[in-house]
Amino acid sequence: DSRIKAFAEQCAKALSPGGNGGGRPTFTDYFATYDLSSDGRAPSADFKQIFRTAAADSDKIDADVADKQVRLDMFKFVTGTIEQTAALVTGVLYELARNQNIQNHLREHLDSELDEHQQQVKIDQLDRLPYLENLLKETLRKYPLASVVRRVATKPYIVPGTSDRCTIEPNSLIVVPVHALHHDAEHFPEPGEFQPHRFPGQLSSAYMPHGSGPQSYIGKHFVELEAKLVVAMLVSRYEVHLDSSNPGTPPDSLDPRSFAGVRLKVVNRSGVRESRMYTSLQQLHNGNNEKFMFF
Template structure:
């Protein structure tokens, strides 16, 4: 794998992309314009002149590693471009400094290696039960909307396993559409974070309404469980049993913030990534055929279990390649707290850098045929050759997602559970491009028809 940039190069000025040259592209298709800029910079540090803000765009693996790992204390999660997420997640594991450290220390045991086996065993059972509900539309030949169905499977699983079943069906029916509303309506604030809140943007009203519903529901849950969270090892119990440094009980606001952060990151991101999986398999029937053969020869007539995953290396490769093309967090920002040099460019305190796994994962100087869906990239012998930060779908450094192993197991179990029972065909338009928001959702609704395989529910190889 070749890399075009020499990170030890002498001082230089970043190539600046002026607003008057980029504004039409950003108005027409923001993602396409960012990709154009990334290709032109080819891994070098680029400066985006937005007029009101001039962040640096960082895509080269060496530079990403410097920001996220080697100088993580210099580049922190604050600043203009972090503001929309800071407002949503407050003082939680998605923040910075002592507040983040405390939240991570409290939540880490839920996702520990020791606890992971118990967690994923229960997750497999919950996923199988959620997939059972696909049998009726499959028998009747009714198409399903992929995003809502992936969201339903993920939410039912997460609520039962990570939240200890403490969220009732009525509350879930409020939280899930509200989270959907927040995730889709935040797009303009995410793209234009420097616009003051006093200036209305499209989606503001829907965002506020979704956030209000989530706040009401989460604060009701906090009130119900904070004094008696039970004996479980779920997120609710861990948060409610936490104590501050001086031994005080956590505030309702801190509990709400962490519940919001964990609900959003464990549901929205997973559902979105899995929605992209089916169009990719539709467009690559050779991958789909190999996947079905592996799954059905291993799972047979059984319901999928965690034990099956060890015998499904191609399933793992498919999920890894899915996350290369559509990483769960496609872009995020950092602000510099002291002077440093990045790729030969002087960075001053207060300068903002934007990191984009999506753009790094599509760099032609890093990846061969970067826009092609090719799970063979992640054969163990090939995966070992890549730069550590050529592929970072869950971020990196101290802030790397603590639930990444749970996500991988969940995605593999859902993919395996569905393809062990059903064949599929897309029945509507195949999405070609993502639209920018908090996550990369398809621009069009994805619809597919499932067909029970000949041997019956959960049956064997073709």
């Protein structure tokens, strides 16, 4: 298809160092600046250089191929987190709309940290908003992005506490029910309630919204950072409510896609109608000082 080919060419150009021709930072410039060891300078120890060096050290791949492969992996990393971020933000906003006291408490924290005329949230400001971190953790507990985690056993394992010495054999597929663990009252009292005050504190081993161990979701920190930025900017500027005239269908915590039936009302805190909002996450309907958000 000619459109797909054109899109691929544009992506390749944008992802190539200096490919935009306008002197503006490229896609990769936002993540890392790297130096080739062959140019006489010491290579940097940033994220991209680590992967590039590891790939180039192989006898089966040259530096140019390694560079292209890393750019491709980074592109997958960023684009692959879009859906995860949207699902997390959706869950947070839905719970804030249902729990106005929690929303007001978060807004108090945001107002104390963010300037009234500030257009962007800074990373160091997010670090000073622990309640926002707690909100994300509780949302991921109630609506885990993956309801199960699958692993393959690499060696025999005897399950402790089993009278018949139940053994998991090598190459056996193990399915960990993350959603069930997150909604187990033994680990999280009143699991059906949204309670950000569960955190901080020592996280239970049953808490694994991104999986666990070295095979956990590689984009988890990036997803949470993006979600914090979006939620902070939205809640600092708008009030979020359930649309009482058309509340829609309550979402199923097992299926993030079920949020598609939820309708929220977004009210500008200043009472001034604005022409644009974060349209990547919702569809807006014009009103006086009210906007409607569909998931």
